[in-house]
Amino acid sequence: MDKLFRLSRTEQLVVQFILIAWAIVVLFPIGVAVINSFKPNLGEVYRGPLNLPSEWSFGNYVEAWVGANFGKYFLNSVIISGCTVVIVTLCASTTAFVLVRMPFRGSAIIFGCFMLGVIIPIRLALAPLFVTVNTLGLLDTLTGVILVQSASMMPVAVFIMTAFLRSVPSELEDAARMDGALPFSIYWRVVLPLIRPAIATVALLTFVQSWNEYFLPLIFLQSPENYPITLGIAEFRSQFAVQWHLMFAGILIMLIPTIIAFVLASRQFIEGLTQGGVKE
Amino acid sequence: MSTISIKGLNKSYGKVQVLHDINLEIGDNAFVVFVGPSGCGKSTLLRTIAGLEERTSGSIHLDGRDISDDAPVDRDVAMVFQSYALYPQMTVRENIGFALRMAKVDKAEIDRKVVEAAKLLKLDKLLDRKPKDLSGGQRQRVAIGRAILRSPKVFLFDEPLSNLDAELRVDMRLQIAALRRALSATFVYVTHDQVEAMTLADTIVVLKDGFIEQIGAPMDLYHRPANRFVAGFIGSPRMNFLPATAQGKTAVLADGGTLPLAHDVADGSELALGLRPEHLRPAEGGAIAVTITEIENLGPVSYAHCALGDGTLLTAQLPPDHGLKLGQQIKLGAELTHLHVFDAKGTRVGGGAAHG
Numbered sequence: 001m002d003k004l005f006r007l008s009r010t011e012q013l014v015v016q017f018i019l020i021a022w023a024i025v026v027l028f029p030i031g032v033a034v035i036n037s038f039k040p041n042l043g044e045v046y047r048g049p050l051n052l053p054s055e056w057s058f059g060n061y062v063e064a065w066v067g068a069n070f071g072k073y074f075l076n077s078v079i080i081s082g083c084t085v086v087i088v089t090l091c092a093s094t095t096a097f098v099l100v101r102m103p104f105r106g107s108a109i110i111f112g113c114f115m116l117g118v119i120i121p122i123r124l125a126l127a128p129l130f131v132t133v134n135t136l137g138l139l140d141t142l143t144g145v146i147l148v149q150s151a152s153m154m155p156v157a158v159f160i161m162t163a164f165l166r167s168v169p170s171e172l173e174d175a176a177r178m179d180g181a182l183p184f185s186i187y188w189r190v191v192l193p194l195i196r197p198a199i200a201t202v203a204l205l206t207f208v209q210s211w212n213e214y215f216l217p218l219i220f221l222q223s224p225e226n227y228p229i230t231l232g233i234a235e236f237r238s239q240f241a242v243q244w245h246l247m248f249a250g251i252l253i254m255l256i257p258t259i260i261a262f263v264l265a266s267r268q269f270i271e272g273l274t275q276g277g278v279k280e
Numbered sequence: 281m282s283t284i285s286i287k288g289l290n291k292s293y294g295k296v297q298v299l300h301d302i303n304l305e306i307g308d309n310a311f312v313v314f315v316g317p318s319g320c321g322k323s324t325l326l327r328t329i330a331g332l333e334e335r336t337s338g339s340i341h342l343d344g345r346d347i348s349d350d351a352p353v354d355r356d357v358a359m360v361f362q363s364y365a366l367y368p369q370m371t372v373r374e375n376i377g378f379a380l381r382m383a384k385v386d387k388a389e390i391d392r393k394v395v396e397a398a399k400l401l402k403l404d405k406l407l408d409r410k411p412k413d414l415s416g417g418q419r420q421r422v423a424i425g426r427a428i429l430r431s432p433k434v435f436l437f438d439e440p441l442s443n444l445d446a447e448l449r450v451d452m453r454l455q456i457a458a459l460r461r462a463l464s465a466t467f468v469y470v471t472h473d474q475v476e477a478m479t480l481a482d483t484i485v486v487l488k489d490g491f492i493e494q495i496g497a498p499m500d501l502y503h504r505p506a507n508r509f510v511a512g513f514i515g516s517p518r519m520n521f522l523p524a525t526a527q528g529k530t531a532v533l534a535d536g537g538t539l540p541l542a543h544d545v546a547d548g549s550e551l552a553l554g555l556r557p558e559h560l561r562p563a564e565g566g567a568i569a570v571t572i573t574e575i576e577n578l579g580p581v582s583y584a585h586c587a588l589g590d591g592t593l594l595t596a597q598l599p600p601d602h603g604l605k606l607g608q609q610i611k612l613g614a615e616l617t618h619l620h621v622f623d624a625k626g627t628r629v630g631g632g633a634a635h636g
Contacts, residue, residue: 169363169365171361171362171363171365172365172367174327174332174359174361174365175359175361175365175366175367175426176367176378177331177332177351177352177353178330178332178352178353178357178358178359178379179353179378179379179382179426179430180352180353180379180382180383181378181382185382189367190367193367193368193369194368194369
């Protein structure tokens with residue numbers, strides 16, 4: 001691709017400086033976490049938080065995982081995030097398909113409600129939500145948290161999916177109708193493969209959001225054995241009186257799935273953000 | 281047998297009516313082309329026949345069976361789309377066989393039919409490629425293959441060549457004509473390109489603003505257009521229209537020149553005289569005095585774009601060795617047997633031109 005702007009040498013230096021400075025700002029806390037997570041004891045963290053560890057030890061990771069019941073928290077997080085991702089991608093893509101391709105009386109109102117959901121934070125609806133979840137008997141269950149998190153992600157997911165679906169030519173679906181495909185076949189065999197970038201985008205956003213969610217599990221879960229990793233890390237504070245070296249190890253363990261998800265989905269994700277601008 | 285009969289078909293989107301009282305009989309094994317400018321309703325009419333659009337009123341019959349309320353797949357029609365509409369994630373083989381897979385046809389049978397259709401369309405070496413690895417012409421052939429495999433009674437084509445470059449378009453046009461001879465079926469074809477319409481059709485249906493303007497064989501439409509719109513639309517370069525006033529059996533042009541009329545027209549009525557470029561030639565003592573504003577030399581013929589005294593522009597066909605120059609003032613003679621006369625409303629006056 002041709003360069004849009006040609007920068008002079010000084011301009012290049014300024015731009016590079018800003019980018020490097022920004023990278024340092026972003027990487028510094030992570031770097032501190034990494035260094036300290038390898039320190040053998042808390043004293044070393046306090047004495048020189050920015051120093052390298054006297055000896056590199058993986059013991060903190062093992063201790064965080066085993067000693068602090070991290071495995072259980074991790075598993076809960078995987079269950080919550082995994083189920084939320086499946087529910088949101090499935091529900092949002094079918095909803096978008098119907099709203100865009102099979103409009104009916106009132107479909108605009110339904111779309112409007114979803115858009116309202118994008119604007120209004122779910123925390124505002126917490127009181128009625130709590131009552132609903134309680135009435136359903138889902139308080140302090142993973143199912144309750146999964147359903148609430150899924151609902152909270154639906155508006156943005158529907159928004160992304162409808163926007164993407166509108167850019168997909170409807171002639172393909174016409175062709176499938178001529179070929180005798182029923183609506184579900186059209187959705188499953190024709191539309192779903194076409195909106196893969198949008199699905200990747202939604203799946204990634206949903207995963208990261210629900211993996212990192214602290215507030216909703218805090219409200220809807222009470223027993224520690226149901227805690228996801230975000231609440232589990234908070235437990236560290238009381239459990240170890242802020243054992244920073246263990247805490248850092250825990251945070252880094254928590255980061256790994258998000259990084260893997262980004263690496264796996266990044267290409268599709270970027271496609272999803274840019275598609276529609278240029279027609280093939 | 282595959283005849284289509286459309287009776288009193290109307291189609292509206294909300295308050296906007298896009299098809300007005302369409303009545304059309306399409307004969308067995310006919311090649312019918314719907315032609316007209318963008319927005320004339322030709323694609324909507326085709327999609328209504330296909331069942332992709334719902335009619336507002338009226339009925340569509342195929343071989344006497346009312347198909348107006350049938351689902352697209354139950355109508356025994358297949359469609360080829362302008363954008364090819366190939367499923368990008370499937371191979372050519374899967375694309376062509378998709379309809380039969382949906383119909384739960386036996387796998388070996390599908391494979392046999394796919395290979396057969398691919399041979400007919402010279403796609404047999406491309407069966408395992410994805411649409412993105414094909415050229416425009418190949419993609420269009422796959423789209424046609426997908427239609428063929430359903431062995432429909434009627435093939436519907438929605439501007440199938442408009443995404444191809446000029447050279448390929450001529451090539452595909454010939455292939456479609458050959459296909460039509462190979463398959464015993466009725467073809468309904470939509471285009472805005474009147475050359476495609478003229479070369480492919482047995483019958484052309486000219487549409488404008490959702491109304492049928494004229495139905496006829498290509499040469500009928502060329503020689504006897506029912507109104508000024510059809511006259512202007514069929515033929516390339518398009519017909520010239522000269523404003524004139526009737527005086528007995530004579531038409532008086534704006535600059536005082538006169539042309540004889542074959543029919544009586546009320547004195548003083550405003551007329552438009554239609555003359556095709558090929559029926560206008562430079563001639564000593566011609567009735568139409570013009571100034572040449574542009575000359576296009578195309579090889580076998582040349583065209584002179586000229587202006588009348590009152591600024592009306594017209595085009596005349598010239599022999600290759602015309603020797604004329606820009607700005608030159610010449611006189612044009614008209615072949616009066618090919619003079620088309622239209623009244624102020626654009627309707628044809630009298631029987632009109634003899635067949636050439």
